[in-house]
Amino acid sequence: xxxxxxQSKQLFSRYGIPIPQGEVAxxxxxxxxxxxxxxxxxxxxxxxxxxxxxxxxxIRLARDAAEAEKVAADILAMKIxxxxxxxxxxxxxxxxxxxxxxxxxxxxxxxxxxxxxxxxGGVDIEEVARRSPEKIFKxxxxxxxxxKPYQARELAFCIGLEKEHLRPFxxxxxxxYKCFVENDASxxxxxxxxxxxxxxxxxxxxxxxxxxxxxxxxxxxAQMRDVDxxxxxxxxxxxxxxxxxxxxxxxxxxxxGAGLAMATMDVIKLYGGNPANFLDIGGGAKAEQVAAALxxxxxxxxxxxxxxxxFGGITRCDEVARGILxxxxxxxxxxxxxxxxxxxxxxxGRRLLAEANMVTATSLxxxxxxxxELAKT
Amino acid sequence: MSILVNKHTxxxxxxxxxxxxxxxxxxxxxxxxxxxxxxTPGRGGEWVEGVPVxxxxxxxIKATExxxxxxxxxxxxxxxxxxxxxxxGIPLIVCITEGIPVQEMIKVKNYLKxxxxxxxGPNCPGVITPGEAKVGIMPGHxxxxxxxxxVSRSGTLTxxxxxxxxxxxxxxxxxxxxxxxxxxxxxxIEILSMFEEDPQTEAVVLIGEIGGRDEERAAExxxxxxTKPVVAxxxxxxxxxGKRMGHAGAIxxxxxxxxxxxxAAFEAVGVKVASHPEEVSEIIEEVL
Numbered sequence: 178x179x180x181x182x183x184q185s186k187q188l189f190s191r192y193g194i195p196i197p198q199g200e201v202a203x204x205x206x207x208x209x210x211x212x213x214x215x216x217x218x219x220x221x222x223x224x225x226x227x228x229x230x231x232x233x234x235x236i237r238l239a240r241d242a243a244e245a246e247k248v249a250a251d252i253l254a255m256k257i258x259x260x261x262x263x264x265x266x267x268x269x270x271x272x273x274x275x276x277x278x279x280x281x282x283x284x285x286x287x288x289x290x291x292x293x294x295x296x297x298g299g300v301d302i303e304e305v306a307r308r309s310p311e312k313i314f315k316x317x318x319x320x321x322x323x324x325k326p327y328q329a330r331e332l333a334f335c336i337g338l339e340k341e342h343l344r345p346f347x348x349x350x351x352x353x354y355k356c357f358v359e360n361d362a363s364x365x366x367x368x369x370x371x372x373x374x375x376x377x378x379x380x381x382x383x384x385x386x387x388x389x390x391x392x393x394x395x396x397x398x399a400q401m402r403d404v405d406x407x408x409x410x411x412x413x414x415x416x417x418x419x420x421x422x423x424x425x426x427x428x429x430x431x432x433x434g435a436g437l438a439m440a441t442m443d444v445i446k447l448y449g450g451n452p453a454n455f456l457d458i459g460g461g462a463k464a465e466q467v468a469a470a471l472x473x474x475x476x477x478x479x480x481x482x483x484x485x486x487x488f489g490g491i492t493r494c495d496e497v498a499r500g501i502l503x504x505x506x507x508x509x510x511x512x513x514x515x516x517x518x519x520x521x522x523x524x525x526g527r528r529l530l531a532e533a534n535m536v537t538a539t540s541l542x543x544x545x546x547x548x549x550e551l552a553k554t
Numbered sequence: 555m556s557i558l559v560n561k562h563t564x565x566x567x568x569x570x571x572x573x574x575x576x577x578x579x580x581x582x583x584x585x586x587x588x589x590x591x592x593x594t595p596g597r598g599g600e601w602v603e604g605v606p607v608x609x610x611x612x613x614x615i616k617a618t619e620x621x622x623x624x625x626x627x628x629x630x631x632x633x634x635x636x637x638x639x640x641x642x643g644i645p646l647i648v649c650i651t652e653g654i655p656v657q658e659m660i661k662v663k664n665y666l667k668x669x670x671x672x673x674x675g676p677n678c679p680g681v682i683t684p685g686e687a688k689v690g691i692m693p694g695h696x697x698x699x700x701x702x703x704x705v706s707r708s709g710t711l712t713x714x715x716x717x718x719x720x721x722x723x724x725x726x727x728x729x730x731x732x733x734x735x736x737x738x739x740x741x742x743i744e745i746l747s748m749f750e751e752d753p754q755t756e757a758v759v760l761i762g763e764i765g766g767r768d769e770e771r772a773a774e775x776x777x778x779x780x781t782k783p784v785v786a787x788x789x790x791x792x793x794x795x796g797k798r799m800g801h802a803g804a805i806x807x808x809x810x811x812x813x814x815x816x817x818a819a820f821e822a823v824g825v826k827v828a829s830h831p832e833e834v835s836e837i838i839e840e841v842l
Contacts, residue, residue, distance in 0.1 A: 283656055283736060285737055285765075285803070288659070288660050289660060289664065290660065321661060388655050388802075389798070390629065390654060390655045420799070420800040422794070422797045422798075424794060434710025435708065435734060435800025436706070436707065436712070436804075437709075437711040437789075438799070438800060439711075439763060439789035439790040439792075439800075440711050440831050442790075443789060443791045444830045445792075446791065447830060452792055488713050490693040520693065520696075521693065540832060541714070541832065542830060
């Protein structure tokens with residue numbers, strides 16, 4: 178789960194990381210009041226959960242409160258990559274001498290957190306990694322020991338910080354790591370970490386991603402979820418424990434298992450169709466789960482046909498077939514379906530579905546060919 | 555021969571009195587796995603499917619000498635179950651549980667490394683050596699013994715591929731699900747090197763998916779260390795960036811972890827990559 182910049186900054190400040198004076202605003206009026214309080218030049222920043230806000234015109238400066246109100250009105254009327262801007266952050270504008278990068282991520286291969294720092298802040302770190310990888314310095318952290326102060330100092334020396342910045346930088350790095358661990362983040366990033374013309378270090382931007390698997394032990398963070406992060410269908414799926422990702426195609430997919438669901442999408446594409454979604458109904462495939470999944474898939478008006486691909490495994494296919502039939506009874510879809518069932522009692526399962534006039538298939542390829550054909554008509 | 559589990563496996567089931575634990579204990583017993591004990595704290599003295607239940611792993615070891623443990627404990631308690639098994643001296647732990655926070659897993663992984671304990675998973679279907687032992691939740695009947703090693707980050711997709719192999723009469727030496735989480739106990743390379751050493755295995759199927767760089771590292775390993783043929787399949791060619799595709803580890807982040815990169819990495823070292831799951835068995839038939 179991604180946090181907004183303003184939420185991430187609130188978290189950071191709890192760990193002693195200096196952030197600009199600022200307030201979040203939902204209306205131009207609130208933005209004006211926030212700018213009045215700050216009393217000098219401000220930055221108005223769109224709070225949306227996509228990258229590239231700056232390029233899209235979602236970050237602008239305002240000299241005074243009146244201008245802040247105007248700029249905020251413009252930004253609050255924007256959509257950035259399809260997402261409406263519902264909030265802006267009004268921050269004091271910083272006098273920038275230097276922009277650094279500091280972040281912590283989980284290194285999957287090492288199975289350790291890695292802290293990264295660079296003197297090239299303010300731009301996409303992946304961009305720096307491509308262009309000049311030698312400018313990114315990394316330190317692997319033993320998760321059983323945590324980040325040690327000497328490691329933070331090492332990073333500071335690597336990126337060429339002045340002596341007087343050593344102490345504040347280390348304190349920020351240690352705070353960031355603590356924030357990362359205590360909030361079960363999978364990413365905590367300050368980009369840029371600004372050195373102001375007065376020589377202060379301040380987190381001008383903030384990005385935190387929380388591990389979804391850990392939200393059960395952070396109810397406070399779970400409440401920060403932005404409804405705009407997901408489509409309504411994705412939200413409904415989550416409430417049923419179904420993994421669903423909406424895509425742009427015309428063929429709805431219902432599959433058990435994440436890997437098989439991805440493979441099913443790929444095979445649809447291979448045979449000339451386009452998947453409308455990723456959907457993993459999980460184990461079992463009970464009727465109510467299948468019904469919920471069908472409703473979610475069919476809530477997408479682009480869907481012209483649906484492919485159900487179930488590898489029965491330990492679950493019996495006749496049970497799955499009955500579940501599908503009960504669900505269809507309830508949902509009454511208007512688009513054609515192709516069902517492919519494999520596993521225990523597959524013949525019985527297929528017979529049940531064929532009796533109900535459903536198109537069945539034995540192989541994934543056959544199913545994909547049939548559904549692509551049906552979606553065309 | 556085989557890898558990880560075989561007819562000498564003496565299995566301990568942690569979380570045996572839960573719904574999943576109970577159900578799969580029965581399935582593993584039906585398959586012929588030697589399940590010697592179960593553990594659920596506070597339920598010592600009970601029996602599940604004819605298997606004695608103990609309060610602690612230590613007691614179970616003393617009474618029944620298991621050499622492998624499988625964990626069906628819910629995510630909030632699974633790391634504790636792994637530590638208990640490792641500290642009691644179990645050398646091989648298979649963790650089925652999905653949903654363990656990654657910050658817990660990195661601690662587990664680093665601790666087990668120091669102890670020299672092998673963990674398969676979490677968030678995996680387990681390990682099966684057909685005809686000898688099933689330590690997991692996979693449907694046993696689709697497997698037959700044979701020369702093909704299978705290693706995968708997925709569950710049902712693996713069953714799909716195994717099913718296709720079996721229908722062609724291509725049996726499996728061992729099939730290992732290493733798990734769909736970003737941080738897992740054992741990666742592709744470690745399993746590949748076991749298959750390379752295993753005399754029964756003549757060819758290997760590797761089933762990868764989007765996210766991370768484990769497939770890329772596997773490709774390098776295959777190029778430099780493996781003599782046996784490897785056939786790969788990578789799921790997620792149509793997956794969009796930035797979205798988690800079911801598995802916690804299946805996400806394209808910062809432009810890396812795409813299926814296209816992984817396929818290119820395999821093809822660059824001469825590993826054949828199937829375009830759909832069934833094709834894996836066709837290519838295996840050709841290379842054997």
